Amino acid sequence: MGAVIEVDAVSKRFGALAVIEELSFSLEEGEALGVVGPNGAGKTTTLNMIAGDFRPSGGSIRFDGQDVTGFSAYRRCKLGIGRTSQIPRPFEGLTVFENVLVGASFGGAHRGHVARDLAVDALRRTGMISKANVRAGQLTLLERKRLELSRALAAEPKVLLLDEIAGGLTDGEVQELVETIKSIHASGVSVIWIEHIVHALLKVVDRMLAMDCGRVLVQGDPHEVMASDEVKNVYLGSED
Amino acid sequence: MIRTQNHVQRATGTSKLLGGLAALLVAWLAVLATGDVASTQTKIVEMCVFVVLASMWNLLAGYTGLVSIGQQAFVGIGTYALVVFANGYDQDIYFSVLPAALIALVAAVPIALLAFRLRGGYFAIGMWVIAEVVRLLVKQYKADPIKGGSGTSLNVPVSLYPKVDRFQTTALIALALAVVAVSVVALLLRSRVGLSLQAVRDNEAGAAGLGVNVYRERFFVFMIAALFTGAAGAVWYLLKIRVQPDTAFSVGDWTAPIVVMVVIGGIGTVEGPVIGAVLWYLVRDYVTSSDSVIHFSDEWYLIYTGLIALIVALYAQRGLWGALQDRFPRLQVFPIQRRLVVGDEVAVRGEDEGNG
């Protein structure tokens, strides 16, 4: 088993603001990695760089051993990097089914009934099938988040990057989501899951990475990381 | 994976009914086109040319976010290519529309490579600058058959092209061009590529994140728009004959009314620009005629409709057609939607036809 994602000394500056500084970590094949960190730590920025939304200011990103630092987002998706967005990006004029079909048709590069069945399968697995013919513009925020997951799944990712998809859910819904992500992971997909709801993360992830100020704070066994002094200091006063 | 009898429905009841009505309308216009009323044929040509222009501008702006205010470049290039083939090389004027459109397509390649380096508002202005540069270059070419800024006329000796005949033929060509252009737009949007164009329309970053090559789709659509915009320009001048760079490359004569039509009719819909162009023409025809209660000049008409477009853009972004669709979600003339019918896994009935 090798690393499927390697983030190597990646930095990101927005103008004068250094958001990520020499960040390095990797994701092993078949692994589920949890990412925690306070607001503004640079979690989403890191995920966006892995997905190709924008280029790092320095450093490199490898996927399956291939340097993808210069690849645009659509190529990375086709290679097998799927992602959900913290702020959902639905195609509001299209139905839920059509939204998911985009993932199956372009990310997954399938046609006709293969793409269709892939989309249906993704809708089933994420519990969105009953909404298939609803225009995405009419979905609630939570449904939009779930649509993010359905679409990403339809593109048949090897690695799935999840950005705060459990926020705002009830306990029952979180439990459902945990089961869904577990089953995706069990089907062989490597996962990076950014989440503030730690108890949900702990049910899924094999390893935890805590970030602050664009750097790795600690990483390792999920429970040990969450119990570490570094993480406690960062979260001081903010009980979760 | 579980084998299911899922299928996808494309046509709806309204699309069958309205599609049939649209076909009847085209047939009626074809009858009018072959009549001998020159003013009717002129209206058909003008309306059809703007249906083509509006549909193409909408394909660019409404679906790929390429808001160009320089599409008059392709009207002008198509027009002058027509002049070169017809006057310069003595080709049949009707046949010359074809190479004129192809020249517009070829010209679109370097223009796209240049303009695509710009984004958003810069692209819009950049396209305008490019159109102006082409206009100025054409004006500098003083020799035959272009004759610089003073312009020229398409050679249509009545012995070869009797007037009644030319009006009839041009009206039919314009109608055919409009039908082909709108069909191309509808078929494109109905296709797999069309799904991605609608995705890009709604959320560009989201589409890219799902594997859509936005640059390539933009380039492709830009080429189609240039081809048909060039053809539309050429067809217009089959009727108007008199050609000048300042009018053929005019933003006020072409792109300004196009934007107004598309915005009022409904940007990002197939039907909207067609309805917008037809309405804009019918109303203009009425208010600029002498028997109208209120009378406007062409300029004031554009100003007033421009104001209406502004209000529509602010309060009803998807225009007339979009407002109708919001009220009647399954309303469509062209069957573009995909309605999923989830199969019953137990009762295995009917065929599992591929679709998409």
Ligand SMILES: Nc1ncnc2c1ncn2[C@@H]1O[C@H](COP(=O)(O)OP(=O)(O)OP(=O)(O)O)[C@@H](O)[C@H]1O
């Ligand atoms: N496009 C941008 N331009 C300028 N600054 C940005 C941009 N995107 C993010 N930032 C800044 O980078 C920092 C990290 O943001 P990021 O969204 O990655 O944090 P995060 O860890 O995902 O936080 P949260 O838990 O709130 O989602 C923040 O200070 C943010 O303001």
Ligand SMILES: [Mg+2]
């Ligand atoms: Mg974030």
